Amino acid sequence: MVQLRLFARFREELGVDSEQLESDDLRCVEDLLSRLRQRGGAWSRLLAEDQRIMMAVNQEMANPQTPLQAGDEIALFPPVTGG
Amino acid sequence: MYTIRVDSEPFDPNHEVDLLRGEDPAIGAVVSFIGLMRDLNEGDRVDNMFLEHYPGMTENALEQIVKLAFERWQLQGCRVVHRVGELKPTDPIVLVAVASAHRKEAFQACEFIIDYLKTQAPFWKKEATENGERWVDARDSDDEAIRQWSQAGSDH
Numbered sequence: 001m002v003q004l005r006l007f008a009r010f011r012e013e014l015g016v017d018s019e020q021l022e023s024d025d026l027r028c029v030e031d032l033l034s035r036l037r038q039r040g041g042a043w044s045r046l047l048a049e050d051q052r053i054m055m056a057v058n059q060e061m062a063n064p065q066t067p068l069q070a071g072d073e074i075a076l077f078p079p080v081t082g083g
Numbered sequence: 084m085y086t087i088r089v090d091s092e093p094f095d096p097n098h099e100v101d102l103l104r105g106e107d108p109a110i111g112a113v114v115s116f117i118g119l120m121r122d123l124n125e126g127d128r129v130d131n132m133f134l135e136h137y138p139g140m141t142e143n144a145l146e147q148i149v150k151l152a153f154e155r156w157q158l159q160g161c162r163v164v165h166r167v168g169e170l171k172p173t174d175p176i177v178l179v180a181v182a183s184a185h186r187k188e189a190f191q192a193c194e195f196i197i198d199y200l201k202t203q204a205p206f207w208k209k210e211a212t213e214n215g216e217r218w219v220d221a222r223d224s225d226d227e228a229i230r231q232w233s234q235a236g237s238d239h
Binding site: 003008043052054056059060075077078079080081082083 | 136137202
């Protein structure tokens with residue numbers, strides 16, 4: 001299993017703060033993104049390939065090619081706006 | 084020597100700068116940036132703001148940015164304080180204060196840290212305006228600032 005976490009606009013529009021997902025066929029973050037897009041609706045809209053998405057694996061900034069393993073915490077969020 | 088704090092309570096930037104400059108008599112220059120909450124954005128009055136963050140990752144991301152600055156410039160100290168939660172107009176949002184022996188390092192490192200914080204630290208602003216609540220959009224100019232730092236290389 002891996003843990004998915006969502007923040008800011010993603011958390012609000014998807015109505016999910018965090019969830020556990022099977023990790024068997026997830027080699028990298030892109031695999032997770034394509035699985036989530038298949039849910040359709042707001043998932044496919046917010047995570048579409050032309051959207052700006054930031055991602056972190058185990059609380060470090062990551063990219064779609066970052067490898068995954070069981071137990072990882074993956075976060076998806078819109079571009080950050082602090083400062 | 085650096086201090087990083089994510090704070091849900093208002094903070095006094097002057098007090099933070101005093102603490103920094105008192106840390107080491109080798110400090111000859113302190114440069115600070117204070118980001119403040121404005122009451123106007125995109126033409127709308129903003130009554131208050133909520134700053135969301137990613138606890139745990141936020142502190143790690145800020146520490147990595149500060150460490151990059153210490154690798155790049157000769158620095159004597161640094162304090163970064165960032166508010167989260169509910170903010171009102173005029174509240175300080177962020178303080179980046181950098182100390183060095185001479186001014187150039189402190190000026191450059193301060194700008195570097197705030198530029199990286201803007202694009203790499205997991206904070207998100209949500210504004211309550213006269214026309215309702217909205218998430219603040221990231222600015223392309225912030226990404227451009229990072230590109231310039233990475234092209235500049237080690238230029239101190």
